[in-house]
Amino acid sequence: MSARINPSILSADFVNLQADLERIASADLVHVDVMDNHFVPNLTFGPQMVGRIQDVSPVPLDVHLMISDVDRWAPGYAELGAYSVTFHAEATGDPVALARRLRSIGARAGIAVKPGTPIEPYLELLPEFDQVLVMTVEPGFGGQSFMPETMPKLQALSAEVARTGLDVWLQVDGGISADTIGIAAAAGADTFVAGSAVYSGSDPASNIALLRAAAEASTHTH
Ligand SMILES: O=C(CO)[C@@H](O)[C@H](O)COP(=O)(O)O
Ligand SMILES: [Fe+2]
Numbered sequence: 037m038s039a040r041i042n043p044s045i046l047s048a049d050f051v052n053l054q055a056d057l058e059r060i061a062s063a064d065l066v067h068v069d070v071m072d073n074h075f076v077p078n079l080t081f082g083p084q085m086v087g088r089i090q091d092v093s094p095v096p097l098d099v100h101l102m103i104s105d106v107d108r109w110a111p112g113y114a115e116l117g118a119y120s121v122t123f124h125a126e127a128t129g130d131p132v133a134l135a136r137r138l139r140s141i142g143a144r145a146g147i148a149v150k151p152g153t154p155i156e157p158y159l160e161l162l163p164e165f166d167q168v169l170v171m172t173v174e175p176g177f178g179g180q181s182f183m184p185e186t187m188p189k190l191q192a193l194s195a196e197v198a199r200t201g202l203d204v205w206l207q208v209d210g211g212i213s214a215d216t217i218g219i220a221a222a223a224g225a226d227t228f229v230a231g232s233a234v235y236s237g238s239d240p241a242s243n244i245a246l247l248r249a250a251a252e253a254s255t256h257t258h
Contacts, residue, residue: 039221039251040064040205041244042098044231045089046080046178057093059240065098065119067209067229072103075127076176083109087116096120100148100209100229102175103127107134114143122146122169122207126153135164146207150175155189159196162204167227168193172220173210178231182211187223194224214246218254226255 044067048056060066068086073079090097096119101110106127113121114137121143128134135145146167149155151174158168170189173180186208193206208220209229217228228251234243 039217039248039255040227041234041247041251042067042207042227042229043234043240043244044069044100044178044209044229047231047235053089054092056235056240057089060234060244061094062241062244063095063234064227065096066093067098067100067231068118070099070101070103070113071176075104075124076102078102078176083112083116086113086118090117098122098146098229100146100169101127110134111137111141114138114141118143120144120146120167122148122167124148124150124175125158126150131158132161132164139166148175148209149189151183151186155192159192162193162196162200162202165204167205167207169207169209170225171210172208172212172216175210180211182213182216182219184216184219187219190220190223190225197224212247214250217247217251221251221254225251 042065043060043063046069071078071080098120099113099118101123106123110123121138138145144166148169172186205227206225207227208225212230213233234240
C-alpha cells in the first residue's frame, strides 16, 4: 500500500491560499475543512471559496464537511468537482441516501465519525461508501493531540475491509505527525490528513515525504 497524505489547509495562510496550495503539489489530495460554527464551534468557508480552491489546486479536493443540515449542502460540493465529499454520521438521518446522491453526481462518498461515535452501526453499510474518516481529535480545530483510544475503530474497519474485499479508504484526521502516523497506519489507516505537521516549518513538501515514509515503514512492519 502507498500511504495517501492529504494536507489540511486549515493550517495554511488563508490570504495566500493559492501559494500554499502550490506548496503541497506532491500530496495525494488537499483536505478542505468546511465548518459552520454550528456542528462545530469554529467557522471556515463555504461553497464559493471551495469552488475557487477547486479552480487553482494542483491536486484533487478531499472535502470534510463539519456542518449541520448536510443533506442540503453536501451535493453542492460534489457538483463543483470535489474528488471526495465526507459528511459526519452525526449530521444526517440517512447516510446511505446522501452517499448515493454524492456518488450519482460523481464524487467519492465519505462518512466521518467523531471520537465518541461508535463505528459498529456503519460496518454493514461499508459498500455504500468510498471512504470512512475516523476523527482522531474532536472536530473543530487544528493543532490538537492525537487520541489513540480511537484506534479500535480503525481495527474494526480494516478487519471488515479485509473480510469483504471492498475498496474503501480508511482515513484519520487530527494530531497526525511523524510521531503518531505509524500508530494509525498499524491500526489499518491508509489515508492521513495532516494540517500543522505539513504546514509548520518552511518546507511542506519535505514534511509530506517524511509523513509518507513514516506511514509506509509502519504499514510494512505489520
Ligand atoms: O478536521 C480537522 C479539525 O476538525 C482537521 O482536518 C484539522 O485541520 C487537522 O489539523 P491537525 O490536527 O493535523 O493540525
Ligand atoms: Fe478535517
